[in-house]
Amino acid sequence: MNENNCEFSPEKLKKFLYEMLYIRLVGEEIARIYPEQEMRCPVHLSIGQEAIAVGICENLSQDDFIMSNHRSHAHYLAKGGNLSKMLAEIYGKQTGCCNGKSGSMHLIDLSQGFLGAVPIVGSCLPIATGVAFGTKIKKMDNITTVFFGDGAVEEGVFHESLNFASLKQLPIVFICENNFFSVYSPLSVRQPSNREIYLLAKSHGIESFQGDGNNVLEVYQLMEKAIEIIRKGNGPVFLELKTYRWREHCGPYYDNHLGYRTEEEFNTWKKKCPIEVFTNYLLSNKILTLKTIQDMTQEIMKKVEESFLFAKESPFPDKDFLMKDIYKA
Amino acid sequence: MTRELHFYDAIREAIDVCMQDDPNVYILGLGVPDLKGIFGTTLGLQQKYGCDRVMDIPCAENAMTGVALGSTLVGLKPIITHQRVDFALLSMDQIVNQVAKWHYMFSGQKCVPIVIRLIIGRGWGQGPQHAQSLECWFAHIPGLKVVAPVTPYDAKGLLIASIKDNNPIIFFEHRWLHNLIGDVPEESYTVPIGKGKIVQEGSDVTIVTFSYMVLEALKAAEFLKGFEINCEIIDLRTLRPLDTEIFLKSVQKTGRLVVVDNDWKTGGIGAEIISLVVENNMQYLKEPPYRIGLPECPSPTSPALANVYYLRAKDIVKVIMHVMRREINDSEIPQMYSGPGDIPDTSFSGPF
Numbered sequence: 001m002n003e004n005n006c007e008f009s010p011e012k013l014k015k016f017l018y019e020m021l022y023i024r025l026v027g028e029e030i031a032r033i034y035p036e037q038e039m040r041c042p043v044h045l046s047i048g049q050e051a052i053a054v055g056i057c058e059n060l061s062q063d064d065f066i067m068s069n070h071r072s073h074a075h076y077l078a079k080g081g082n083l084s085k086m087l088a089e090i091y092g093k094q095t096g097c098c099n100g101k102s103g104s105m106h107l108i109d110l111s112q113g114f115l116g117a118v119p120i121v122g123s124c125l126p127i128a129t130g131v132a133f134g135t136k137i138k139k140m141d142n143i144t145t146v147f148f149g150d151g152a153v154e155e156g157v158f159h160e161s162l163n164f165a166s167l168k169q170l171p172i173v174f175i176c177e178n179n180f181f182s183v184y185s186p187l188s189v190r191q192p193s194n195r196e197i198y199l200l201a202k203s204h205g206i207e208s209f210q211g212d213g214n215n216v217l218e219v220y221q222l223m224e225k226a227i228e229i230i231r232k233g234n235g236p237v238f239l240e241l242k243t244y245r246w247r248e249h250c251g252p253y254y255d256n257h258l259g260y261r262t263e264e265e266f267n268t269w270k271k272k273c274p275i276e277v278f279t280n281y282l283l284s285n286k287i288l289t290l291k292t293i294q295d296m297t298q299e300i301m302k303k304v305e306e307s308f309l310f311a312k313e314s315p316f317p318d319k320d321f322l323m324k325d326i327y328k329a
Numbered sequence: 330m331t332r333e334l335h336f337y338d339a340i341r342e343a344i345d346v347c348m349q350d351d352p353n354v355y356i357l358g359l360g361v362p363d364l365k366g367i368f369g370t371t372l373g374l375q376q377k378y379g380c381d382r383v384m385d386i387p388c389a390e391n392a393m394t395g396v397a398l399g400s401t402l403v404g405l406k407p408i409i410t411h412q413r414v415d416f417a418l419l420s421m422d423q424i425v426n427q428v429a430k431w432h433y434m435f436s437g438q439k440c441v442p443i444v445i446r447l448i449i450g451r452g453w454g455q456g457p458q459h460a461q462s463l464e465c466w467f468a469h470i471p472g473l474k475v476v477a478p479v480t481p482y483d484a485k486g487l488l489i490a491s492i493k494d495n496n497p498i499i500f501f502e503h504r505w506l507h508n509l510i511g512d513v514p515e516e517s518y519t520v521p522i523g524k525g526k527i528v529q530e531g532s533d534v535t536i537v538t539f540s541y542m543v544l545e546a547l548k549a550a551e552f553l554k555g556f557e558i559n560c561e562i563i564d565l566r567t568l569r570p571l572d573t574e575i576f577l578k579s580v581q582k583t584g585r586l587v588v589v590d591n592d593w594k595t596g597g598i599g600a601e602i603i604s605l606v607v608e609n610n611m612q613y614l615k616e617p618p619y620r621i622g623l624p625e626c627p628s629p630t631s632p633a634l635a636n637v638y639y640l641r642a643k644d645i646v647k648v649i650m651h652v653m654r655r656e657i658n659d660s661e662i663p664q665m666y667s668g669p670g671d672i673p674d675t676s677f678s679g680p681f
Contacts, residue, residue, distance in 0.1 A: 099436040108435045115402055116435060120426050126392035127427065130399020137355075137381055138403060157422070160392030167387065325437035326471050328495035 008217065010287050016058065016216045017282060017293070020050040020275050022300050023074045026083065029304050030073075030090070031252035038312070039090045041103035046074035048214075048246035051274035052177050053078035055219025056145060059227055062113055065135075065144040067128040070105050070119035071177075071245075075147050081109035083303065087311035095314040099321055113142070121182075122155030124148065125174070129161045132172035132236070143230055145173045151182035153197050154190055162204040165236040173226045174201065174238040177213060183249040184260040201238030213241030214274040244269035334513040336506045337369035339481035343488035344371065344408060346517045348378050351406065354492060355382040357393060358410030358446070367410055368448070368507045390416055394423035394445070398431065401441050408492060410446040414501075415458045417447050428497045429472035440495045444488070449503045449540070449591070451639060452671035453679045456630035462592045464539075465601070467499040468568040474522055475568040477501035477540040477591075481511035483566060486520030494522060503541035503591075504681075505673035525572035527579070531559035534649055535579040537602050538589035539565040542640065546589055548665045549645035558653055568598060576602060577610050584615035585652050589645055594622035616652050621645065636670040 008016075027047040034043065046053065053074035060066070060079065068075040076086060082097065089096030090104045097108050105119040115131060118124050128146035135142050152158050153176060165172055176197055180187045191197075201208040207229055211222045219241060226237035246269075248255035256266050282288040334342070347354045355378075356371065362383050366372035375383035386393045390411065397407035411417040417424070424445065431441045450460040468475045474496055478484045484502070491498040528543060529550055536546045543564045550560035561579050565572065580586050586606055588599035599620030606618055621644055629638055642665040650657045668675040 098434060098438075101436050102434045106434050108438060110438055116431075116439075118427060120422060123395070123422055123427060126395025126423065127399040127402075129392065130396035131402050132399070133396055134400035134403035134405050137400070137405065140403065157389075157391045157395065160387065160389035161395070163387055164389060164392055164396060321436075325433050327474075328432050328437070328440035 013282060013287055014292070016054055016220070017275070017278060017288070018296055018300070019054040019058070019078055020216060020278065021296060023050045023053060023077050024275055025297070025300050025304055026077060027073060029308065031247065033308070034252035040092060041090060041105070042250045043090065043104045043252070044071040044250050045247050045252070046071055048269070048273070049177060049179060049243045050074055051216040051278070052175065052213045052219055052241050052243060055216045056173075056175055056223045058220055059223040060113070060143065060145065063142050065113045065115050065128075065131050065142055066147070067115050067124045067131065067144070068107070068117035068147045069121070069124055069149065069152070070117070071149070072107050072117035072147070073104070076107045076109065076114055076117065079109070079114045080112040081107060081114050082112075084307040084310040085109065087307050088314050091311045091314070092316060093311060093314035094317040094321070095310070100317045101321065122148065122152040122157045125152060125161040126157055129165050129170060129172060132165065132170040133168060136168065136170055143171050143173065143227060145175060147175045147177060149182065150176060150178040150180065150187060150197060151190070152176070153200060159204070162201055162206060162236075162238070166205045169233065170236050171230045172236045173223065173230070174206075174236060176238070176240045178240055178242045179245045181245060181249070181261070184258070186260070196240070198238060198240035206236050206238045207234065208238040208240070210240045210242070213243035214272045214277070216274060216278055244272070246270070331512045331514045333510050334481050335369070336481045336484050336509040336511070339485040339513045340370040340488055340502065341372060341374070342513070343485045343492070344374060345377070347489060347492040348374070348382060350517070353404055354406045354408065355384065356408040356410060357384040357386050357397065359386055359388060360412060361385055361410055367412060368504070370502075370507070371410070390419035391423055394420040394428065397443050398423060398428050398441055401443060402439055406442045406492065408444045408446060412448055413450050413459050414447040414463055415450075415461050417445065424467075424473070424497075425470055429470045432496070433472055441497050442495045443497045444491045444500050445498065446500045446502060449501060450681070451503070451505055451541070452635055452673070453677070453681065454630040454632070454635070454671070455628060455681070457627040459681070460628040462501070464501060464568050464592060465597045468598065473497055473499055473569060475499045475501070476522055476566065477503075477568060478520075478566055479506060479540055479543040479564055481509060481513045483520050483526075485513050486518050487522065487566065489517060490519035490522050493519065498522070501540060505541045508673070508676060520566070523567045523570045523572060525563050525565045525567070525575040527575065528562040528564045529560065531561035531583065533559045533583055534585040534587060534652055535561045535563060535576060535583045536587050536589060536645070536649070537563045537565065537576050538591075539568065539598070540591050542589045542591050545640065545642045546645055548642035549649065552642065552646055552663070552665065553649060556650070556655060558649065558655070560649065571601070571605075573605050577606065580606050580610050581613045584613050586614070586618040587645070587648055587652055588618070588620040589640065590620060590622035592622060593625055594620055595625060597622055616654075619648050619652055621648050632669060632671045639670070641666065641670065
């Protein structure tokens with residue numbers, strides 16, 4: 001991380017670190033407590049992938065919209081989603097963002113423009129495209145961003161969505177977090193090796209870029225460029241950001257022992273930890289001191305602990321919730 | 330003021346009225362603005378409301394259903410139109426996983442007012458992939474409402490009610506109904522979703538049916554009058570939520586039940602209705618309840634095979650005579666329709 005980063009103020013750089021650390025510590029805490037068996041729903045942790053969520057969302061205002069997939073905690077938190085409501089949702093509590101009806105895979109915080117996450121692979125793409133279509137028809141300024149993984153580009157609906165977004169020049173940024181795995185299936189058994197994902201989008205007539213998803217500054221700058229293109233009326237934009245999932249596909253543990261990936265590959269990526277690399281950069285350039293980072297960590301942990309307490313102490317939904325809201329009156 | 334109108338014009342009027350009343354209503358579908366205008370149901374709308382509100386779409390049924398859902402999240406009210414039910418099967422992920430569940434899974438924070446118009450094909454060689462109805466697939470899903478009118482009056486009133494509803498509606502139109510003529514008021518009105526209708530009162534046997542098969546039931550009932558059998562015909566009009574009261578009450582009176590399905594019997598609407606009657610009104614049944622439906626094979630193309638595949642009034646007559654423990658020879662039952670059996674009437678000359 002030695003490029004010229006003079007466009008970033010120390011406050012902005014500090015904010016980047018804070019947000020990534022916040023997302024990491026929430027993920028680590030979920031992983032630590034998950035074996036208590038009180039969070040009784042699947043969790044797909046974003047540990048290792050924090051830079052994308054932060055680099056993207058730091059470009060967005062509260063009025064902009066984002067949508068996400070099964071691995072959505074980072075996106076939700078980076079967009080300002082309420083942590084207590086997220087944790088309460090994972091705990092299946094009435095105070096959760098869906099009153100405990102939907103769990104970790106269906107986060108929502110409308111007050112922050114987080115319109116929803118859905119776990120069917122690729123399924124959020126057309127919905128977000130429809131949000132962007134709606135904003136264009138209604139002449140609204142909001143930019144819509146949708147997060148999905150490398151698996152989603154194999155779905156038919158991916159191409160259907162990109163085709164329509166390109167046809168209508170919609171104000172939407174497609175963010176492909178390429179972490180090289182769909183559950184345990186590596187990219188090599190799912191996609192041809194001589195083809196880059198971002199070029200698929202380019203062939204739909206969409207401005208497309210590829211970048212290092214573990215470098216928060218690079219992600220930020222790519223998203224800045226994407227928004228510029230969209231503001232000029234030349235949207236949509238597609239970003240393929242490469243990153244790596246540290247833990248198992250679903251759940252709190254490391255799973256390298258299963259043998260679907262090598263320890264060596266894992267360690268190579270771990271050395272590219274988005275937070276550690278960025279922290280070293282900030283320290284060596286004397287932008288932040290170790291003390292500031294320690295204080296930051298403490299501040300975050302206080303918030304995290306309070307939110308966990310809130311979630312744990314919240315009541316379960318009353319049984320009347322079962323048959324509530326199937327239809328809108 | 331009431332005048333006679335074709336079913337397709339009644340549909341067009343309903344869309345027109347709603348688009349005029351609410352700038353958020355728009356209609357999308359492959360061929361919606363084309364010269365044929367979805368069998369006449371969308372003719373002239375693009376000229377009146379422009380390309381954004383009357384929109385042709387790519388061949389992308391699944392994504393466009395997601396697009397419609399996404400557009401509701403910023404306040405739009407889409408009407409999606411598929412020229413056949415079969416085509417909409419490509420969008421089952423969006424319909425079943427997303428559209429139907431959105432309001433529930435996000436605990437009522439956003440509703441999804443979408444109308445999905447599905448047209449059921451029949452005859453004229455529509456074959457295995459242009460003539461499925463599959464109402465029970467959709468009626469199985471909590472979160473969806475499923476509507477299937479037969480008269481032009483109900484078509485207009487139920488479509489206006491569907492567009493004004495805050496929930497996703499699957500709106501079935503049978504292709505053999507588009508040219509049906511009936512009384513339709515000029516003004517805007519709604520027919521309530523979830524309410525069936527007694528089309529004809531009778532005391533001997535209850536026929537429960539919906540959509541096009543109501544017309545065949547009426548023909549059968551007319552013929553059966555000659556045998557002093559009085560049929561009570563119930564048009565369900567909505568398949569979810571079901572108007573259970575209307576057929577439970579009717580069976581209390583007649584003690585006999587025949588369900589005429591528009592689809593295969595296995596796991597179908599007929600099975601549902603009979604279960605409800607047996608669960609709630611067993612004591613009133615004088616005879617075992619019966620259902621008729623399509624033979625358990627894909628829809629064939631050849632007119633020779635189609636003639637033995639699709640249900641006609643004659644099939645209804647036979648089952649009712651059986652329920653009434655009366656004898657009748659096949660040769661005694663007239664055809665009760667004009668022209669070959671693979672068209673609704675002689676005005677229909679294909680191709681789809």
